[in-house]
Amino acid sequence: MELSKRLHAVASLVTEGASVADIGTDHGYIPIYLIEKGISPRAIAMDINRGPLKRAKIHIRERGMEEVIETRLSDGLSALLPGETDTMIAAGMGGGLVIRILDGNPEVTQSLKEFILQPQSEIRKVREYLSRNGYLTVAEDMVEEDGKFYPMMKVVHGKESVHDEAELLYGRKLLEARHPVLYRYLMREKGMKQKIREGLLTQGGSRSRQRLMELEEELALTELALERYRI
Known part of the structure; x- marks a missing residue:
């Protein structure tokens, strides 16, 4: 099989x-x-x-x-x-x-x-x-x-x-092992979020500002997870 x-x-x-x-x-x-x-x-x-x-x-x-x-x-x-x-x-x-x-x-x-x-x-x-x-x-x-x-x-x-928030999102064992597939996933997520952020920066309105704040928090967590690969 x-x-x-x-x-x-x-x-x-x-x-x-x-x-x-x-x-x-x-x-x-x-x-x-x-x-x-x-x-x-x-x-x-x-x-x-x-x-x-x-x-x-x-x-x-x-x-x-x-x-x-x-x-x-x-x-x-x-x-x-x-x-x-x-x-x-x-x-x-x-x-x-x-x-x-x-x-x-x-x-x-x-x-x-x-x-x-x-x-x-x-x-x-x-x-x-x-x-x-x-x-x-x-x-x-x-x-x-x-x-x-x-x-x-x-x-x-x-x-x-x-667990801290990064471990809940991405997995403690995966982060500890610096799993290569998780790294690719994190890099993809970072790129996608940065692109969305660029688009939001050109927009006005309260909803866009709220989403931008949420996105900044998400990006910070992604970066925090990526830091574990650099230690």
């Missing part, structure tokens, strides 16, 4: 030997890959929609993996029992939905050992939620694919020290 760069990076965060529940499995590609590579002994592919789950079943059957990959129709973790798997994967969905899934079934989340998360939006909100609700980020990665940037993380139960 060949995975996209994004999905391969997500799968690479799974601890070897861990059983997995893949939430929003879509085609079932990640569970199939984890079994094929001997990373996971078994997996549960879960999705809220019947169509993606049917596609996943077809792919699983084609590879003769029905004994080790089960499919379940599920809204988030609702169809998973406490202790059934070690790891939860939630990739390719909005940050608000990731939080709702983590919040929705506390008995299940408490029984899980690790969480592989790849929010497509609101990542600052996700990081803040994790740090305030007893989750510790132990690894982060970021890939660029087809011109888009995808940050992701592995978290476990534990106490997280307070």
Whole structure:
């Protein structure tokens, strides 16, 4: 099974030997890959929609993996029992939905050992939620694919020290590692924000001034993050 760069990076965060529940499995590609590579002994592919789950079943059957990959129709973790798997994967969905899934079934989340998360939006909100609700980020990665940037993380139960604003926006582990993909993302963000600022400087009106103030704050945070690459 060949995975996209994004999905391969997500799968690479799974601890070897861990059983997995893949939430929003879509085609079932990640569970199939984890079994094929001997990373996971078994997996549960879960999705809220019947169509993606049917596609996943077809792919699983084609590879003769029905004994080790089960499919379940599920809204988030609702169809998973406490202790059934070690790891939860939630990739390719909005940050608000990731939080709702983590919040929705506390008995299940408490029984899980690790969480592989790849929010497509609101990542600052996700990081803040994790740090305030007893989750510790132990690894982060970021890939660029087809011109888009995808940050992701592995978290476990534990106490997280307070993040500063740059860490919430861009990821403490990524900044500590001076991750090259994050650097490219920061440079792109800086260039885009500077261009928008130039345009706003030529405009009048209270709304433009307000946006300019917000933009200056955003640029300052981007610069603060870039400073960590110069230390």
